[in-house]
Amino acid sequence: MAQTRQMTEGRPASLIFTFALPLMVGNVFQQLYTVVDTMVVGKALGVQALAALGAADWMNWMMLGIIQGLTQGFGILMAQHFGAERPKDLCKTVGNSAVLALLSSILLLVLGQFMARPVLLLLQTPEKILADSLLYLRIMYVGIPIVMAYNLSAGILRSLGDGKTPLYAMIVAATVNIGLDLFFVLVLGFGIAGAAWATLIAQMVSCVFCYFHIRRLELLALTRSDFRLQKGLPGHLLRLGAPMAFQNAIISVGGMIVQFVVNGFGVLFIAGFTATNKLYGMLEVAATSYGYAMVTYTGQNLGAGRIGRIQKGMRAALLIALATSLLIAACMLFGGKAILSCFISGTPEEFAQTLQIAYYYLAVMSVCLPILYILHVTRSVIQGMGNTVLPMVSGIAEFVMRALAAVLLPQLIGETGIFFAEILAWTGAVVILVISYFTVIRHFQHSKTAGS
Numbered sequence: 360m361a362q363t364r365q366m367t368e369g370r371p372a373s374l375i376f377t378f379a380l381p382l383m384v385g386n387v388f389q390q391l392y393t394v395v396d397t398m399v400v401g402k403a404l405g406v407q408a409l410a411a412l413g414a415a416d417w418m419n420w421m422m423l424g425i426i427q428g429l430t431q432g433f434g435i436l437m438a439q440h441f442g443a444e445r446p447k448d449l450c451k452t453v454g455n456s457a458v459l460a461l462l463s464s465i466l467l468l469v470l471g472q473f474m475a476r477p478v479l480l481l482l483q484t485p486e487k488i489l490a491d492s493l494l495y496l497r498i499m500y501v502g503i504p505i506v507m508a509y510n511l512s513a514g515i516l517r518s519l520g521d522g523k524t525p526l527y528a529m530i531v532a533a534t535v536n537i538g539l540d541l542f543f544v545l546v547l548g549f550g551i552a553g554a555a556w557a558t559l560i561a562q563m564v565s566c567v568f569c570y571f572h573i574r575r576l577e578l579l580a581l582t583r584s585d586f587r588l589q590k591g592l593p594g595h596l597l598r599l600g601a602p603m604a605f606q607n608a609i610i611s612v613g614g615m616i617v618q619f620v621v622n623g624f625g626v627l628f629i630a631g632f633t634a635t636n637k638l639y640g641m642l643e644v645a646a647t648s649y650g651y652a653m654v655t656y657t658g659q660n661l662g663a664g665r666i667g668r669i670q671k672g673m674r675a676a677l678l679i680a681l682a683t684s685l686l687i688a689a690c691m692l693f694g695g696k697a698i699l700s701c702f703i704s705g706t707p708e709e710f711a712q713t714l715q716i717a718y719y720y721l722a723v724m725s726v727c728l729p730i731l732y733i734l735h736v737t738r739s740v741i742q743g744m745g746n747t748v749l750p751m752v753s754g755i756a757e758f759v760m761r762a763l764a765a766v767l768l769p770q771l772i773g774e775t776g777i778f779f780a781e782i783l784a785w786t787g788a789v790v791i792l793v794i795s796y797f798t799v800i801r802h803f804q805h806s807k808t809a810g811s
Contacts, residue, residue: 367442367659367660367663367665367668371656371668371671371672371675371676372675372676372678372679374656374672375649375652375653375656375672375675375676375679376679378520378652378655378656379645379648379649379651379652379679380648381523381525381526382517382525382526382647382648382651382652383644383645383648384526384529384530387641387644399540399541399544399545399554407487407488407491407626407630408488408491408550408551409630409633409634410485410488410626410629410630410633411488411489411491411492411495411551412491412492412495412551412554412633413618413629413630413632413633413636414479414482414484414485414488414489414492414618414622414629415479415492415493415495415496415499416614416618416633416636417611417614417615417617417618418474418475418478418479418496418611418615419495419496419499420611420614421607421608421611421612421614421615422467422471422499422500422503422506423506424604424607424608424610424611425467425604425607425608426463426464426467426503426506426507426510426604427510427603427607428600428601428602428603428604428605428606428607428608429459429460429463429507429600429601429603429604430456430460430507430510430511430513430514430600431514431600431603431651431654431742432596432597432599432600432601432602432603432604432742432747433452433456433459433460433511433514433596433599433600434514434515434517434518434654434655434658435518435599435654435658435742435743435745435747436452436595436596436599436658437449437452437453437456437514437515437518437519437658438518438519438654438655438658438659438662438743439658439659439661439662439745440452440662441518441519441520441658441659441662442658442659442660442661442662442663443662443663446578449578449579450579450580450581450582450585451585451589451592452592452596453515453579453581453585454581454584454585454586454587455585455586455588455589455592455593455596456511456515456596457511457586458586458588458593459593459596459597459600460507460508460511461504461507463507464503464504464506464507464508465504467500467503467507468500468501468503468504471496471500471503472497472500472501475493475496475497475500476493478615479492479493479496481619482615482618482619482622483619483622483623484622485622485626485629487626488626488629491550491551494551494552494555495551495552495554495555498552498555498556498559499555499558499559501559502558502559502562502563505559505562505563505566506562508566508570509528509562509563509565509566509569512566512569512570512573513525513528513565513569515569515573515579516569516572516573517651517654517655518655518658519576519578520655520659521572524568524569524572525565525569527568528564528565528566528568528569529565531564531565531568532561532562532564532565532568533561535557535560535561535564536557536558536560536561539553539556539557539560539561540553540554540557542557543556543557544557598747599745599747600747601747602747602748602750602751603742603747603750603751605751605754606747606750606751606753606754606755607754609751609754609755609757609758610754610757610758610761610784612758613757613758613759613761613762613765613784614761616761616762616765616766617761617762617765617777617780617781619765620765620766620769620777621777624774624777627709627712627713627716628716628774630713631712631713631714631715631716631717631720632716632717632720632777634699634713634717635699635717635718635720635721635724638691638695638698638699638721639724642687642691642724642725642728642731643731643732643735645680645683645684645687645732646680646683646684646731646732646734646735646736647735649676649679649680649683649732649735649736649739650735650736650738650739651739652676652739653672653673653676653736653739653740653743654739654740654742654743655743656669656672656676656743657669657672657739657740657742657743657744658743658744658745660672661743661744661745661803666800666803666804669740669743669744669800669803670800672740673736673737673740673796676736676740677733677736677737680732680733680735680736681729681732681733683732684728684729684731684732685728685729687725687728688725688726688728688729691721691722691724691725692722692725692726695718695721695722695725696714696718699714699717699718699721700714719775719778720775720778723778723779723781723782724778724781724782727782727785730782730785730786730789731785733789733792733793734753734785734788734789734792737789737792737793737795737796738750738753738788738792740796741792741795741796741799744799744800744803746795746799749791749792749795749798749799750792750795752791752795753787753788753789753791753792753795754788756787756788756790756791757784757785757787757788758784759787760780760783760784760786760787760788761780761781761783761784762780763783764776764777764779764780764783764784765777765780768780
């Protein structure tokens with residue numbers, strides 16, 4: 360049975376880590392979707408298919424980022440109501456969030472199908488991989504309502520302090536995904552479409568798993584009236600979720616600009632770039648988990664009026680995150696080539712060239728990984744305090760830095776300059792976020808002092 364957890368009492372460091380740990384393991388299994396897709400496509404279908412997968416990456420991530428932004432924003436208000444022990448408000452928030460999620464998913468599905476081909480052409484996707492990239496995107500966009508339903512269900516559980524159920528859902532779904540990947544691509548010969556369908560079916564399994572666990576929670580005894588849009592509530596939810604969705608969307612636009620530049624470097628460069636990008640999720644898997652933990656931790660403590668406890672949690676989370684980032688960076692620097700080799704096939708010359716490109720990019724990101732971890736923790740704390748506008752501003756800074764670096768650095772230092780676009784984007788966002796954190800926390804401290 361799903362379990363809720365109050366994070367307003369106890370040692371912040373142990374609470375944050377134990378809450379993040381199952382999320383981390385769950386995210387590892389979720390990343391298996393991407394990693395297994397890439398391995399099967401790269402090894403079974405070749406470098407050209409791997410490049411096609413990479414050319415679709417940022418467009419696929421944009422939709423996922425919008426969905427995650429909306430549902431995470433909705434989860435902030437849920438966590439605050441849970442921390443303040445307001446069960447009726449919590450149920451209304453969950454019901455209204457479900458309605459908004461359904462409407463949003465239909466709109467995103469239509470927009471995705473409409474924009475897929477024009478955007479791929481705008482990005483100057485090479486003709487030899489265009490058809491496969493488009494096919495992959497069309498299938499993934501059909502599944503947008505499924506992805507929305509899973510992210511909302513997992514977000515509800517996380518806001519109530521349950522990090523274990525999403526973990527179990529991901530373990531089951533990853534197992535299904537791996538089996539279907541091998542069956543659809545290797546046995547039935549469905550090609551890149553098989554990888555897409557395997558991912559969507561696995562997402563559906565995880566969604567159903569979370570749904571049935573939510574139904575068992577006595578705290579969420581939803582009635583039909585909870586699904587009627589309440590006066591002011593949809594607007595409040597969208598004020599939290601829309602900036603986060605926009606933040607992810609603008610970041611993905613920056614990624615598309617990077618992809619546009621990379622597309623001009625040839626299929627082998629695209630394949631090497633894609634191989635490392637598929638490991639990106641593994642690099643930040645712990646950072647994402649700490650981020651989810653801090654949104655819940657901060658939201659619950661804000662609801663309980665414990666501002667000083669938020670600051671303690673922030674310091675503890677940063678120390679844990681930095682230690683984790685250094686460990687992951689070391690693993691990637693020493694074992695990265697062996698991992699990347701699992702994604703790449705082709706002639707010995709193609710293999711060697713693609714691996715060299717991929718490992719260089721991986722080494723650059725690994726060395727600078729602590730910056731990314733600071734970004735996730737700081738941004739999540741600010742979001743947990745109900746301010747999603749300042750993180751959106753940091754997303755705009757991230758976009759500007761990524762786009763400028765992608766356009767200028769390759770001209771100054773060659774093709775490999777594109778690898779530093781990501782690092783500069785992280786750095787620009789962190790500067791904004793650190794300033795924003797101290798601004799927001801000071802505001803709450805003054806408000807609490809004035810009210811006492």
